[in-house]
Each structure stands twice: as C-alpha cells, then as structure tokens.
Amino acid sequence: MHDDGKLTEERIDRMLRDRVRPAVRPEAAPVTLDTWHGTSAPVPVANSGSSGEYRGAEVGDRWGPPWSTTWFRLRGEVPTEWAGRAVELVFDPGFDHRRPGFQCEGLVYRPDGSIVKGLNPRNEWVRVSEAVAGGEPVEFHVEAAANPVFLGDHSFTPTELGDPDTAATEPLYRVERAELTIFDNRVEQLVHDIEVLDQLMRQLSTDDPRRWEILRSLDRCLDAVDPRDVSGSADRAREVLTPVLRKPAHASAHRVSAVGHAHIDSAWLWPFRETVRKVARTVSNVLGLLEEHPEFVFAMSQAQQFAWLERHYPRLHRRVRSEVAAGRFVPVGGMWVEADTNMPGGEAMARQLVHGKRFFLDEFGVETDEVWLPDSFGYSAALPQLIALSGSSWFLGQKVAWNQTNEFPHHTFHWEGIDGTRILTHLPPVDVYDSELSAAELAHASANFAEKGGANRSLVPFGWGDGGGGPTREMLERAGRLSDLEGSPRVTVESPAEFVREARAEYTEPPVWVGELYLEFHRGTYTSQAGTKRGNRRNEHLLREAELWAATANVYHGLPYPHERLDRLWKAVLRNQFHDVLPGSSIAWVHHEAEREHELVRNELAEIIDRAQRELAGSGSTPLVFNGAPHERDGIPAGGAAPSAAPVTFVELSETDEGFVLRNESLRVTIDRRGTVTSLYDPAADRELVPEGSAGNVPRAHPDLPNRWDAWDVDAFYRNNVTELLDAEEVAVRQNAADRVSVHVVRSFSDSRITQELTLRGGAARLEIDTEVDWHESETLLKLAFPVDVHTDRMAAETQFGHLYRPIHENTSWDAAKFETCAHRWVHVGEAGYGVALANDTTYGHDVTRWAKNSGGTATTVRASLLRAPRFPDPDADQGTHRFRHVLVPGADIGAAVREGYRLNLPSRTVHGDSPVEPLVTSDNPAVVLEAVKLAEDGSGDVVVRLYESSGGRATSRVTTGFAPVSVRATDLLERPWADGEIEHAPTGFRLTLRPFEIRTLRLAWA
C-alpha cells in the first residue's frame, strides 16, 4: 500500500479549518453595538444601562485602557428566515485566541441585570435560543474588562502595566466581531468526531493498525462531506466514523478521572478586585454547563473565592449552593486560599485549613476531604500532619513536575511529613491543571504515570483557568467520546472523591516519599517583595499576641473577646498568603495593596493587644513587662507579665587597632574597622566561631539575572559573580551603656546604603544585628554571610510546627538542586555537642554551604537572602527602605534556636499598671511549645490551646492553667472532638506526652 498518510492528514487539517468548522455558523446577521466607557473601577450593571451614556460603536473600534471597564450593549433582531434554527450571539472584543485567560474578558448580562455567562477567548458565544421563531429582538449587555497581557510571549520584559498609576492610557483592544449566527449542532458534532479521532490518531504509533484504521475512516468521512451542503451531509459523514468511535478502549488502558476545574489565581497579574470578577465569569459558565451536561462535575477550591461570590454575586452564589447540594459543584481544598506552603507560619498554615474547611461546612455542610494545591511552589514537610489534623485524608499537588533538575519519581504515593504522618498524595501526571482533554495531554498522562503496574488511574483537572472561563462544552464533547475509545485512556468525568476512592482501592501499598516536596524552581520566591513578606511575618506574630492577651483578659477580667475582628484580620493575612502574593510574584498593584492591608491589620492588632494588656495591667504606674513568647524571658513567665526582673548585667567595650571588642560573660565579639565580625569567642566552650581568615556579617551582592520568571527564580549561576560589600563609611560605637554596646556600621554602594547596628547585651550569648537597607538596585541579590567554624553536612531549618534537615553538600543532583531554601525564624548548623543558630525576624531565603579549611576539616557559611530587585512582573520590586533583624547565637542547640526564633519575633512590651499577670496556660517543658492560646471559634468561651513538640524528640510536659478547667478535651484543628477524647486533669493543669513534632489542640472548658 502506498503511504498517503501525510497527504490525508493535511486534507483533514484543511477540510476542518476551511470547510467543516465554518459551517457550524453558516449564516450571520449584524447587531447594533453601543459602548459606555465606564470608570476605571467596576460599575454594577444597574448603573451602566440606565446611565443613558451609551454611544454608537462598530466592529473595529478600539476600547479599553489598561484596567478599565467598558460596557457593550448588543442589540439586534433574529432574521425571520432563521425560524426553527438554534441561534447564538458571537462577540469577540479582541481576544488573543492563543492564550485563554490573562487578557480581556466579559460578563454577559440580560437587560434585567441577570447574568448569562462569561465571554472568554475560547468561549465567545451566547445562546439566544435553541429554536428561534424569527423576528424576535435580542439584547445583551457585556461588562468587559481591559486586563493587560503580561505573559503573551513569555519574554518577561519589564512593563509599567502592572500599576494603574504607571500604566499607559492607550486602549489595549479592538472589537473583532459582534453578530448573531445560526448554530448548526449537526456540523458541530461532526467537528468533534473528526477532532477527537484526528488527535488520537496522531498520538498512535505509525506501526499501530489502529492509527491507519482511523486515518482511512477520516478520509472516507471527508469524502462524504459535501462542501456545498456540509450541514445536509454531516449525519452521513458521521455515520462513516461510527464504527471506529465504537471500538472500546484496551482492557488495560489508563483510567482518567476528568474533573472540571478552573485554576483561578486569587491575585497575580491582576488585583484581587479583578479575581472577584474572574470567579463570577467562570462560575456563570460552569452553571450553564451543569444545566446542559448532566454528567459534568466541577471542583472549585479557595473558600475566599466562594465568599467573594456570595458577597458580590449573590444570585450566582445561590445557584452554586444548589449545585453543591446536588454534588456536582464540588468545593475542594479546605483552605482559605491556595496558599504558598513554604513561608506561612505554623499557626497561619493551620488557620488556612481551619477557615477554609469551616467556610465549606458552614456554607454548604460539606466536609472537604483533600488539600488541593496544584500550583503552590513546593510543599512543606509539615503539611501531612496538618492535613490529617484538619480532618482531611489526601493531598493533590502538581508543581514539582516543574522541577528543573530531577524528575519526581511518583504520582500516587504516601507522603510522610516531619512527624511521621502519612497522607495519600496524587500529583496528576498530565502535568497541567488546565487540561483541554486533548489526546496529546491524555496520552502524556498515561505514558508519564509513574505508578504503572501498581496503579492505573490518574486525575486530570480540565478547564481554562485565570479568566479563561473554565471548562467548555467542547471539552465535555471530547470527554464523552473518550469514555471508552480504542487507543485512548478511558476518560470518566467525575468528582475528586470518586477518583480517590478508586485510587485507594487499586493501590493498597503505595510507595512512600519522606519530607518536603521541594520545588527545584522558583527559589527566588523566598526573597522577592520583602515588604510583603515582612508584613506577613509581623502580623502572624501580632495575631498570636492579640489572641493570647485577649483570651487572658477575657478569662481573668471578662473583657469581651474580639471574635469578629480577629476572624476578619486572620482572613486578611491568610488571603495575602496566596501563592503569588506572599512569594512576591505579582504585579506592583497587588503588592502595594498587600502591604497597605498588612499595615491596617498591624494597627488594628496593636489596638487589640494594647486594650487587653491595659485591662490586665490595671491602673498603677509600675512598668510591667509582657512576654508574649512561649518561653520565659529575663524572669518574666511565658504568656505573663511582671515588673522587670532582669539581673543587672554588664558589657565591656575596648578599642584596639583592629577595631572594637565587645565582651560579656558569655561571648566576646571583635568587630573590625570594616564593620565585619572577625572573632566570636565562646568562653564557656573555649571556641572561636569565626574560621581563620574569614569574617562574619559580610553583605554580598550578586547579579541576579534568571533565565525566565524573574520574580520567581534565582538560577544557580548567580553564585558565579559576587561583590563583597566590605567598604564602610562609618564604623563607630553608637550606644555604650553598662548593659549594652552597639557598633554602628554604614556602607554605601552603587545607589544603595546599608546601615547596621551590631549589639551585644549583658548576660546574653547572642549577637544582635539590625540591618536597614535603602535599596535602589536592579536585578541584584543581597545576602548577609556568616561563616562559622562548625563541621557538618546538614542544616536544620524551621518550618511549620517543627524543623527539617537538609543536606548542605552536593553529592547528588537532589542535594545540589537545593542551593537556595526556605526557613522560617531560624536555621541551625551543628556538630556533636555544639551548634550555632541564626534567627531572623523577616527573611525566608537561605543558603548554607561548607568549605575546606586550610587547617583541616570543613567550616560552614550561613547566608541569609535579604533582598532582590527583579524587574518582572513588578519593575520596581523591592525598591526603598527595608529592615531586618538577625540574631547569631553561638553554642545554640535546636531548643535554643526555637527559643531565639520566638523571642526575636515576639519582642516584649512594657505597660504601666499594678498587677502582674499570671500566664493563662504554661508548659513546663521548653520543648513543648504553646503555638496558640485563644478562645474557641464557636463563641463558647472555652480556652483553646495548640501546642507541639518542637525539638524532634518525645516530650512530656505539665501544662499549668491560671484558671480551673472543668474539662480538657483533645480536638482537631477545627476544635472538634478528636480521637483521644477527654484528658485527665487537676484544677491547675494536666500532663501530656507528645511524640516528635506532634501537634495537639486542646479545648479547656471552664465555669
């Protein structure tokens, strides 16, 4: 047989493009177009139509300065000769069809203000009627958003478009099409038959007889199409394909659970404001599809997005509610937003789950069973325990498929976290979370699935995200044809719950992955947009304080507990932990808003704390020191207040040719004339910490020019070039008190300035480093380096409710890829019997390396990443003044690192009064840390305590209460009864034993 395969394939392309597809809409009639160029802010439909300001417009008109809203009114009359036909309005305001989402969009309203559906680049139709009478008037209003395109060509070119104050005012779009059309469903069905078979054929081997069977059938099908009457010949042409479409899938074909989805980033290349509308457009499309396609199931994550819908689009929300009740619109994820998981603190990560799950329970009576984070930039090793404690049983991720270096070895597996909790985890092997159910994607899912042989099922989230409008009717037509088709995986449209039930049943002994799911990519997100990160870190700790002091004031003095305010403030902080906000990968507008919001939250929390502390302190004039940290500090109990009891301590200062020597009983620090630390001597251990020939506190500037994804990525080659900023303009003793000496260091370089205070206080084995950077660099990574004479091959880094170890060598590609990692309040390096901690109050990015000393052995350098200045998507990222606090603690074990981390982030407060405050709850074992002390969310007045084992060992603690509990019950994160049930207690407390890194939540009822 002669090989005419290519010729036939080209025939299929041409016939589809020029003959068959155009025949779906064989006739068109014009509509009258009017526009009202609204304000820059969204305007409700009621105000648009009634404004009387509509002006005549035409196809070809330009509209839409960046971020503006334009209302289009489309009016027409169905031609009488179309009687009996299905008719649709087609409106293309200027879509770039190559990229669904990320550009202009529209929401279609009827004149009465009710919503019809969204208009998106591959979804630009509005059904007028299934069967028109002919002659009837048609009128729709379209609220069109002129969202600028940022990622059109993926060139990452800096642009001013991301801030309404700097964006140009030229219109971005041009109306391309506005007309009524006949919609010929017979031809549409023929298109789907041909497309599905054509796509499938091209995935099959040329050795596969099935490929040739499909090719010949398509050839004969096209023979049957009459180009002068495609509609009339469509059914006959489809009949030719029926036998090939009826052949069932192979018995062992991969099984795909196709779940309708739209990954909508809560803010990113658009502000939160726009996401509210993106959600409405997508949801309105989904509701329409649910009506038309009984098999369709849609999963939506992020409680915040449902809350927006409820507030801004109550009618859509009511329809969603009834589809949720029917089990077809499925809330998933159990989190307030799809948060970053590297950086949120322990309690914040818990609250993402608490607020997410509770919202779905309260709104819909639905207990979500999974955490759904396909796009977050790596997954913290604390998550498995948190997922289990929230009452969920499995995890859906995906992003590690983006790894630059190593291919992650599993798609379905048990993921084990730092405490040993194992959670069933699925990373969809289709490697996208916005599939269009193309044959290529499905073939990839099947071929890529790593658990073949043991398991045979994967989940495919399908639907355009980010304003692409979600799943389309075309995708559902494809899914229907692929349910049981030879050569294709079997596709079933179903819910995530149905997927996981089957996945669990077929794979009873999945492999285990231990520790974090580190993303070998986007490592710059631990550092970009330092202001947003600082706001997050400060507010996480202020929230802890506000709850602690408000609960204490409530139990002791009856001061009303600010439930609603705390709920609102928590949600603001949680929202800004979204996976493009806290990581610093959004446009300027988003970061300005996040930082403003953090400021408002901070002020309000300060007020709550102040109110509660005043109530507790009483009316006297004695200075009382409040200690909000979970460990005793200078004689003040954790969670209590007392007059300062710090013993009198002294620091000696001497000046030598070399520089300044600061000395207390625990540490001797030498700071040279360049402002670097040339000696750190620990007298108790008789150890010099600064390796010979090196110096600590060295700022280092690296060119920071990643290949792609500027705000996201630090590429490994940044290390090849570095400037050590050793020149100091000023190194002088600034403060010299008996109990404290500070050395002031000023450095200027390029357009920036670094001002530091290096402080040693009496009695403490810690060097405090306060750094202020006035930053005006571009594409530069600033690090602060501390070499220490410690021989080790690993570092410990704090994560939520514990810490994890990471190798600091480069033995394997997995080790080498972790050249920049995330830590919370501290990192620790140690050898047997001795370690050093570096604690921080706002940084997350770190790298720790080892190097051979001339005298033998290795030393370790700890570097904190302070600032970047990527130019995309925010060209002015990180410009301005930033403050950082670090504490270097020689001789620290893990317990000391934990303590220093809390201490640095929870400075004490002094309030004048007359009554010392007994802690509401204390733990007598410093390894058992009280992460949260608060009142129960249900308003019962019960005290809720969340504590965890922080050292990685087994620990028993006596928990003492400042009140007499009548019952102590173990609960889950949501404060619901947990398996352990009632805990035996005395009037003043109880004993607890925790396994390594175990988190416990306890509810203490009192009279």
Ligand SMILES: [Zn+2]
């Ligand atoms: Zn995303």
